[in-house]
Amino acid sequence: MEEPRVTEEATIVGSLVQAYSICPRQAWLMSRQVTPDEDNVYLQLGRLIQSQAYARERKELHLGHLALDLIRREGKTLVVAEVKKSSRASGAARLQLGFYLYELKRMGIEAEGELLFPEERYREPVILDEDLEKEIEGLKKKIWALIYQPLPPQPERGKFCGKCAYNEFCWA
Ligand code: SF4
Known part of the structure; x- marks a missing residue:
């Protein structure tokens, strides 16, 4: 099988930032477009919540x-705003949204962020302050270094493995 490569025009996207914050291996797999099981129930659930919740303002x-x-x-x-099905990985979600705010600022668009957890009826503001901006800059550098590695980091069991779409890929 041909080894998947990072293309010249590869771009760091928000989902990659979130994945990296949860597990660098997940981010590497995502960067190579290794597709997780489409029937993964958690992915389906996430899509469903995203399509239903906050429908009026969507x-x-x-x-x-x-x-x-x-x-x-x-x-x-x-x-x-970024919609998430649970606040379990709210730290990673905060960085994903911080990344969006950072990229928007680079495009000349000032915005504030809000994390929405409709199942928990909870929302959390995210402001791109100096500290968050530095955090995002550092994160982007680390992600670039990671995705240009020829092989993914070894899997490490963590609290997110159970619901990770790559679970079978790592642990089967
Ligand atoms: S199953 Fe665990 S080790 Fe594998 S990508 Fe997901 S979070 Fe990372």
Whole structure:
């Protein structure tokens, strides 16, 4: 089988930032477009929640390499929201949204972020302050270094393996 390669135009996208924050191996597999089992129930559940929750204000927007779940105006403020099925990986979700805010700022668009957990009826604001900006810059460098490695990091069992779409790929 031909070894999957990172293409010249490979771009770091939000889902990669989130995956890296959960597990670098997951990010590497995702970067090579290794496709997890399409029938993975957790992926289906995530899609279902995304399509149903907040339906009234839902307005997905593709902006360059960014796929934003929801975007709305609150007075003069642009709010970008990311919908997640659980707050279990809220740290990774915060970095994913921070990445969107960072990339938007580079495009000249100032925005604030909001994480939405509809099943838990919970929302969390995310502001791109200096610390978060530095964190995102560091993260992007680490992700670049990772995805140019010829082989993925070895799997390491962690609390996210159970519900990870690559579970069978790592542990079968
Ligand atoms: S199953 Fe575990 S080790 Fe494998 S990619 Fe998922 S989180 Fe990482």
